[in-house]
Amino acid sequence: xxxxxxxxxxxxxxxxxxxxxxxxxxxxxxxxxxxxxxxxxxxxxxxxxxxxxxxxxxxxxxxxxxxxxxxxxxxxxxxxxxxxxxxxxxxxxxxxxxxxxxxxxxxxxxxxxxxxxxxxxxxxxxxxxxxxxx
Numbered sequence: 001x002x003x004x005x006x007x008x009x010x011x012x013x014x015x016x017x018x019x020x021x022x023x024x025x026x027x028x029x030x031x032x033x034x035x036x037x038x039x040x041x042x043x044x045x046x047x048x049x050x051x052x053x054x055x056x057x058x059x060x061x062x063x064x065x066x067x068x069x070x071x072x073x074x075x076x077x078x079x080x081x082x083x084x085x086x087x088x089x090x091x092x093x094x095x096x097x098x099x100x101x102x103x104x105x106x107x108x109x110x111x112x113x114x115x116x117x118x119x120x121x122x123x124x125x126x127x128x129x130x131x132x133x134x
Contacts, residue, residue, distance in 0.1 A: 059084035
């Protein structure tokens with residue numbers, strides 16, 4: 001009987017809905033962030049630039065690095081593990097690894113800006129190149 005209760009509890013936990021804030025959203029939710037994005041330790045940091053796309057991949061959405069010869073990974077080692085980006089219904093964004101695990105989570109900011117919820121390898125800011133253009 002006890003084994004049955006444990007198994008039933010595990011089944012319920014496995015099928016319980018994920019909190020709304022953790023639900024993935026379409027990339028259009030953060031349309032202003034699509035395109036070229038700077039990953040920065042401070043406002044003037046230009047060591048790492050990625051491009052965010054709307055194309056779905058297994059871990060979220062397509063992310064590419066500029067031909068930088070490993071510049072992003074040298075500046076921020078965690079970036080060597082990043083293969084995709086994600087957006088959640090509450091506007092948070094994240095960079096994910098091959099397994100789909102969030103490595104860096106960015107809180108919402110104003111317009112073209114996002115802020116790391118927790119510094120990882122010194123990464124503090126995420127800025128869209130559109131910010132400079134406007």
